[in-house]
Amino acid sequence: MAFRPRGPRPGPPKSAEEIDEIVRKLRNEQTRPENYRERSLKLHGWICAKCGREFELSNLHLLTVHHKDGNHNYNPPDGSNWENLCVYCHDDEHSRSILADYLAGKDKKR
Template sequence: MPSRRPQARRLPSPEELALLVKTLKAGNRPANADYREQSLKLHGWICAKCGREFERENLHLLTVHHKDGNHHHNPKDGSNWENLCVYCHDDEHSRLLLAEYLNG
């Protein structure tokens, strides 16, 4: 009986991989994922905690924090958002973790 060799599989091209990643990311976004742009318009390019102002060059360092922790709760009035710089955002989340730890 002749042995069958497995057929070699073609690896996807970098373009095909990029398209797959883009598709997967899009499927993981909340329906109203444009909340960052909305929050920046509503609350301005300033950190709500430390007051640091941002320019276009460093705007990527300004994040949107969901006050209730639910990234799918995005009311159009922005009441669940506050713009925080990455440092204040990290501090906010570390405080929540510490509080949960201390409360057992």
């Protein structure tokens, strides 16, 4: 008895155009990490949540997304873990937690 693979039987070979179309569809549906920055900018606007500075396209690169809980992998679609902060406020936000840890005696080197 000859070996017969299970599953659906393959159909006729696909043309190059059909293969290209399949690849295009797969790339569009690909489960890549969603661009949470673009979504946060749409949801929260082009303004720093801390200092209130408003941004334009020419300086939008200075507006960053801060993850409130510190987990960059937690990106709920409603944007509840994000706040848009300018680079200066974002640096301040992170340096505050470093200073607080230092003052509380939480040395990360231990």
